[in-house]
Amino acid sequence: MHRRLHGRGALFDVEPAGLVPRIVGSRPYQHRVLALEHPGELPFVVLTGPRGIGKSAVLGELRDAYQGHTPVALVDCAEAQFAGPPPERPAESWSPVAQALLVVAEQLAEPVTGAGRITFPRLMSGLVAAAAGGWGDADSERIRREVERILLLNESGSWVSGFAGRWAGKVAAKVVAAATGTGPLVSGAVEATLESIAEGFASRRHQKASVWYRTYPNAGGHAQRGLILLSGHFRAGGTSRAHAERYLVRALLADLTEAYAGVLPRMQRLGRPLVLADNVQDGPGPGLPAAVLRDRAEGVADQVAFVAGLRGDGRELLRGAVLGAPRLVFTPRSQSTVRIWCASVVLCPPPP
Numbered sequence: 001m002h003r004r005l006h007g008r009g010a011l012f013d014v015e016p017a018g019l020v021p022r023i024v025g026s027r028p029y030q031h032r033v034l035a036l037e038h039p040g041e042l043p044f045v046v047l048t049g050p051r052g053i054g055k056s057a058v059l060g061e062l063r064d065a066y067q068g069h070t071p072v073a074l075v076d077c078a079e080a081q082f083a084g085p086p087p088e089r090p091a092e093s094w095s096p097v098a099q100a101l102l103v104v105a106e107q108l109a110e111p112v113t114g115a116g117r118i119t120f121p122r123l124m125s126g127l128v129a130a131a132a133g134g135w136g137d138a139d140s141e142r143i144r145r146e147v148e149r150i151l152l153l154n155e156s157g158s159w160v161s162g163f164a165g166r167w168a169g170k171v172a173a174k175v176v177a178a179a180t181g182t183g184p185l186v187s188g189a190v191e192a193t194l195e196s197i198a199e200g201f202a203s204r205r206h207q208k209a210s211v212w213y214r215t216y217p218n219a220g221g222h223a224q225r226g227l228i229l230l231s232g233h234f235r236a237g238g239t240s241r242a243h244a245e246r247y248l249v250r251a252l253l254a255d256l257t258e259a260y261a262g263v264l265p266r267m268q269r270l271g272r273p274l275v276l277a278d279n280v281q282d283g284p285g286p287g288l289p290a291a292v293l294r295d296r297a298e299g300v301a302d303q304v305a306f307v308a309g310l311r312g313d314g315r316e317l318l319r320g321a322v323l324g325a326p327r328l329v330f331t332p333r334s335q336s337t338v339r340i341w342c343a344s345v346v347l348c349p350p351p352p
Contacts, residue, residue, distance in 0.1 A: 011058065012065070019045065020062060023305045026271030028065035031113045033270045042296055043272075044289065044306045046280075055309035059276045062307060071118060071256075071273040073107035075100050075284075082283035088142055092235040093134025096284035097245040097291075100277075101252055102127060105153050108256065108273055115269045118259040120153040121209035122251035125193055127153075128175065129227040130244065132189035133235040140176045147189075148172045190227045212254065216247060242287065249291035253302035260303050278309040285310075 011018045014027050017034060021027055023043035025036040047055045056076075063074040077100065085094035105120045127150045135143050151172060174195075178188030194210050213219060216226030233244040256273050277288060289308065296302070 074276040077283040077285035078279035090134040100284035129231040
């Protein structure tokens, strides 16, 4: 362990605890809890430096250290899947940030020791609304393929394979019928998705999730209208799309917060969920930290520990940051401030 990671003990060590165990709240490679240090301060760690000094190795080691013990996801923002939409998918219904959220949620959903899959009903609904904006001239098979992958985010079974579970297949059929019918395409797809959440699950958690988008700006207290507005903003591109993407990021974090609510889930899932993002200078990279940090600055709490790898010195991504030890105060464009744990860790290459 750590043989390729010269001098990384400050991040990984257990005795005394390194930075990551202290902000995640559990020991690497062990299903054992560790007290969170400054639990009220939400961590966002950025590993900076030139190419070839081990940032990707650190992130890979972190994923291996916590996989199976606490929900963890690793996304490389420089991968080809984030460079552009698939050939049959129109650009107005796809973005690197939305794709990254889908990939991250798929990994975070995996069961861990002592706890089953995490479901993402809020994010699922938002991603269906965004994708529905590109179904105007799509064939039913393409719609079914796209929507079933998204719907698996709300699959609570511990074993998932093939296209989808029976519930996801049923919902996909409803969405296809709505999207290929004579009525308004987006509103039909959104209505079918929300109805299926409300009908398919009796739990209070899923009932709450089905009305979450009623707080979307100008939704007037109606979740369906909120999702239709989000879809329109997403299709519009530019700052409107950035606004919609921010709500999609918020939906992911709200679903994770819900999964950790109550005494029993917290006891079963040790530590915070961990999201690892490599090469955040590319693709969806800049948008993810911006959305998370702005929400935190405005008092929207979440449960997640973020660790990102950034090529360079981080000045552009961390614009407005004032370094301190061991904290950093980040000032987003709203001029609010948010405390972040050790926001910039500069990695140095090992000695020859």
